[in-house]
Amino acid sequence: MRGITETCENVERAVQRFALGGFINYFGLQRFGTTEVSTMAVGKALLKSDWTAAVELIMRPRDGDNEVLAKCRKIWAETKDAEKALRPIGRRHCIEADLLQGLLKSHEKDPFGAIQRIARNSRMIYVHSYQSYLWNLAVSYRIKTFGRKPVVGDLVIKPGTSDSAKRQKKGPESAEEVVSLTENCLDQFSIYDVVLPLPGFDVKFPDTPVTQFILDQMTIDGIDLREKHKVKSVNAGLFPPVAACQVGSQVEHSHCRDYSLSGSYRNIATKPSNFSWEIKKFDNPEQDLLLSDLDVLNKRQLPPISESGMCVTVAMRNCLQEL
Numbered sequence: 001m002r003g004i005t006e007t008c009e010n011v012e013r014a015v016q017r018f019a020l021g022g023f024i025n026y027f028g029l030q031r032f033g034t035t036e037v038s039t040m041a042v043g044k045a046l047l048k049s050d051w052t053a054a055v056e057l058i059m060r061p062r063d064g065d066n067e068v069l070a071k072c073r074k075i076w077a078e079t080k081d082a083e084k085a086l087r088p089i090g091r092r093h094c095i096e097a098d099l100l101q102g103l104l105k106s107h108e109k110d111p112f113g114a115i116q117r118i119a120r121n122s123r124m125i126y127v128h129s130y131q132s133y134l135w136n137l138a139v140s141y142r143i144k145t146f147g148r149k150p151v152v153g154d155l156v157i158k159p160g161t162s163d164s165a166k167r168q169k170k171g172p173e174s175a176e177e178v179v180s181l182t183e184n185c186l187d188q189f190s191i192y193d194v195v196l197p198l199p200g201f202d203v204k205f206p207d208t209p210v211t212q213f214i215l216d217q218m219t220i221d222g223i224d225l226r227e228k229h230k231v232k233s234v235n236a237g238l239f240p241p242v243a244a245c246q247v248g249s250q251v252e253h254s255h256c257r258d259y260s261l262s263g264s265y266r267n268i269a270t271k272p273s274n275f276s277w278e279i280k281k282f283d284n285p286e287q288d289l290l291l292s293d294l295d296v297l298n299k300r301q302l303p304p305i306s307e308s309g310m311c312v313t314v315a316m317r318n319c320l321q322e323l
Contacts, residue, residue: 024265099118196266
């Protein structure tokens with residue numbers, strides 16, 4: 001961790017608190033994207049069946065694009081012509097190319113069908129991002145409301161549940177993998193045992209105000225992840241007749257698996273184990289402070305560290321505790 005401006009004494013105290021108390025187990029920024037258009041925003045549009053909004057968000061111009069994508073997005077923004085917007089991309093394979101190919105084939109009259117041409121793994125990144133966004137909001141509310149101690153109604157993984165099932169369990173039994181804490185068992189668990197659900201149709205919610213907070217947030221967004229998703233498209237031809245029924249001018253497709261999230265569980269806090277650290281001072285901000293595995297194999301030596309250096313860094317080594 002470079003670029004530290006605090007004194008070494010303050011840094012030492014902060015790292016000690018981190019080692020002893022751990023941290024709130026938020027999803028990081030990489031889960032939501034680092035451009036002006038977040039993956040969460042696209043996921044929200046998909047879960048609301050707002051296919052046109054999802055298309056526009058994916059194709060919206062943004063800073064940091066390479067020259068090809070910047071030109072592609074600019075053409076789409078100005079013309080809404082999929083064929084013209086595809087020309088700069090050529091034969092390259094990317095989300096934008098898949099989407100534009102879909103719009104081209106459907107003559108831009110079926111944004112849902114066009115979106116379905118994007119690889120499923122890429123589409124699931126969007127909806128899982130919204131799910132993670134809800135979880136981050138919920139854990140902030142949980143910690144602010146009840147602090148860092150278990151309370152009655154919190155959820156914990158049922159003792160004896162296998163590690164692989166703790167967060168990835170799917171199927172009709174997943175809601176039974178957790179139990180609610182009662183007064184009689186509070187002293188048997190710590191904050192590091194408490195989990196919150198990533199909202200879905202197959203998870204249990206805590207018996208605390210956190211559940212209402214999650215439901216209120218979903219209501220504001222016009223989404224309910226507790227229900228299996230019902231996809232609405234303007235083109236029935238993309239689906240077999242048994243999968244759809246006419247609803248007004250649209251077609252409703254019940255229980256589309258792509259956008260139905262079963263949910264899972266995630267510990268609200270964690271802490272490192274086998275954790276060690278070292279505070280170093282140096283003068284050159286680009287100086288190597290740790291050896292890579294390749295450096296070790298090549299028997300490379302680090303340059304000497306200046307104890308009077310103006311730059312401060314903390315070199316940390318740890319293994320996150322498996323809960």
